[in-house]
Amino acid sequence: MIVQMKKGSTKREYEKLIEFLKSKKLDIMDASSDEVRVFGIIGDTTSIDPSDLYAFEGVKEVTRVSTPFKKASRSFKKSDTIIKIGNDIEIGGDQFVMMAGPCSVESEEQLRIIAKAVKKAGATLLRGGAYKPRTSPYAFQGLELEGLKLLRKIGDEVGLKIVTEIPSADLLPLFEEYVDVIQVGARNMQNFHLMKALGKSTKPILLKRGLSATIEEWLMSAEYIMAGGNEQVILCERGIRTYEKYTRNTLDISAVLAVKELSHLPVIIDPSHAAGRWNMIEKLSLASLAVGSHGLIVEVHHDPEHALSDGAQSLKLPKFAAMMDELEKVAVVLGKKLR
Ligand code: PEP
Ligand code: MN
DSSP, rough: EEEEEOOOOOOOHHHHHHHHHHHTEEEEEEEOSOOOOOOEEEEEGGGGGGGGGSTTTEEEEEOSSOOOOOBBBBTTOOOOOOEEEEEEEEESSSSOEEEEEEEBBBOOHHHHHHHHHHHTTTOEEEESSSOOOOSSTTSSOOOOOOHHHHHHHHHHHHHHEEEEEEOOOOGGGHHHHHOOOEEOOGGGGOHHHHHHHHHHOOEEEEEEETTTTTHHHHEEEEEEHTTTTOOOEEEEEEOOOOOOOOOBBBBTTTHHHHHHHHHHSSSEEEEHHOOOGGGGHHHHHHHHHTTTTTEEEEEBOOOOGGGGSSGGGGGGHHHHHHHHHHHHHHHHHHHHHHH
């Protein structure tokens, strides 16, 4: 972090700030000249917010030169983090991991039909919401605990690991019992109380990017989980809110590249909540593979017209299988293992 003092600021103002920084166990490298008083702050600056330094009189400008996140940062750990799920699934390496299933768990029969089909097509994780964060309180809210139990039952029966969204920290013991990967929904990405609780979890966390979150804010949420002791964080780009209304959200495909530069954590894409339209999913999935995403989470339904949520963006079973065949062609060229 570099601090420049105002022209005409006093020696006392400068000394007060230096005293404060030294009390935080930081070192100072002075680079002042006759013209300008400027210095660098050396050490772990993650505990200070640059904007707080403007509270000190005489401060003209504070500039960050390192990231505010540490454990999630590529400069902290150079090699890619690979997260294991069960014996066979590895996210962050050469596998292109496919997570697929309905938006919501609706019934045992529905989940079984979809799970069998996505397994046959080559998916390795079954997705499905049991606790649904709906925009309207009158919309289907999910089967809750029954949904978790169904996911576990069908996942085991069909041979798929399961990923599902946790709505609040008090449900963590249940999720520890039933779930393989705990999903944090976009709306909860900055629920720091939940992030702290997940820091104590033993399960990998699929951290969706918030609706309007910057990449830095998203990585700060990952940092919360990691700082709590759980380093198994998988990032998920799911589209961000922009002025464009044609699609549900705008898929920020460059976020994959940005995250891979800034962090060692794996990153996957959710094209379903990004596009909001089933007919765009295949092409966005191919683009995700090409850009270097470590996998996908895709909504699939046997009867989207009658789905209780997100039917418009859900792929029918044959369309999902056909998409897997298309992905396979590109995966081979890129040296990625799809199935
Ligand atoms: C979901 O995956 O079911 C979901 C609600 O997604 P998001 O949190 O990205 O909106
Ligand atoms: Mn959905």
